[in-house]
Amino acid sequence: MAAATSGATAAATSAAAAPDAPRAWQTVLEHVERHLVEGSLTPGDRLPGERALSAALGVGRSSVREALRVLEVLGLIRTHAGSGPNAGAIIIATPGGAMSALMRLQVAARGFPVADIVRTRLVLEASVAGDLAEAEASARPDLSAAERLLDAMDSPDLAPPEFLALDAAFHLALAEASGNQVITATMAGLRSGIEGYALAGLADLADWAATSARLRREHRGIVEAIRAADATTARTRIHDHISGYYAEISPEPEPKEASRW
Numbered sequence: 123m124a125a126a127t128s129g130a131t132a133a134a135t136s137a138a139a140a141p142d143a144p145r146a147w148q149t150v151l152e153h154v155e156r157h158l159v160e161g162s163l164t165p166g167d168r169l170p171g172e173r174a175l176s177a178a179l180g181v182g183r184s185s186v187r188e189a190l191r192v193l194e195v196l197g198l199i200r201t202h203a204g205s206g207p208n209a210g211a212i213i214i215a216t217p218g219g220a221m222s223a224l225m226r227l228q229v230a231a232r233g234f235p236v237a238d239i240v241r242t243r244l245v246l247e248a249s250v251a252g253d254l255a256e257a258e259a260s261a262r263p264d265l266s267a268a269e270r271l272l273d274a275m276d277s278p279d280l281a282p283p284e285f286l287a288l289d290a291a292f293h294l295a296l297a298e299a300s301g302n303q304v305i306t307a308t309m310a311g312l313r314s315g316i317e318g319y320a321l322a323g324l325a326d327l328a329d330w331a332a333t334s335a336r337l338r339r340e341h342r343g344i345v346e347a348i349r350a351a352d353a354t355t356a357r358t359r360i361h362d363h364i365s366g367y368y369a370e371i372s373p374e375p376e377p378k379e380a381s382r383w
Contacts, residue, residue: 146181147185150179150190151189164216165274166277194211197310198216199213214287246308251359252357255348257351271295275292285334286324290313293309294306296344
């Protein structure tokens with residue numbers, strides 16, 4: 123991730139030095155972002171390979187790789203090296219102000235102690251779930267982005283890192299649905315840290331298929347409770363969902379938050 127950040131920063135600095143002569147990588151970046159904004163690319167979709175993008179846009183493959191590094195730093199895609207059905211880049215989020223503006227926070231969050239990240243999530247996300255469920259009937263939250271991510275996670279072709287990237291994006295989407303900009307900014311800043319400890323724990327899971335199936339059920343249950351305006355159940359389910367995965371991958375005791383609600 124540090125290398126990706128360095129590459130993205132260098133590319134952005136060079137581009138800023140010559141605003142009247144956009145570099146080829148920017149053409150690729152703008153092409154992908156346009157499709158994301160228009161909705162023709164959504165979370166769970168895979169981008170064409172480097173060769174296909176290079177030919178379609180008339181740029182070199184090195185420019186395609188540079189654009190993909192920038193998109194990954196921004197949290198919009200996750201890349202997977204190698205060959206086969208899981209190789210290449212998969213969309214994990216759509217552009218959002220908090221996501222791109224807080225890029226540096228996302229990277230810095232990787233250095234936070236895992237127990238602190240989990241404890242913060244328990245406080246923030248229980249509050250988010252409860253607030254979403256308690257919203258007035260005339261101002262029900264828009265959960266469509268979160269539900270699209272859940273649909274993407276149902277794909278049987280997802281590799282575990284891709285699933286977990288979409289999982290983190292789902293939790294951020296709930297924060298964004300709340301409309302609370304401070305909570306959304308904090309969750310965006312924690313996102314890479316969340317993905318980091320989730321990925322690190324993969325080796326400690328006895329059965330990924332069973333765990334991922336459980337996580338999908340829990341995600342759906344959280345959304346169902348929010349839609350049913352059941353704040354207590356929504357808070358309980360998201361608390362148990364977060365603490366349950368942490369307990370499964372960590373020998374440490376579950377972090378204690380000041381107040382469950």
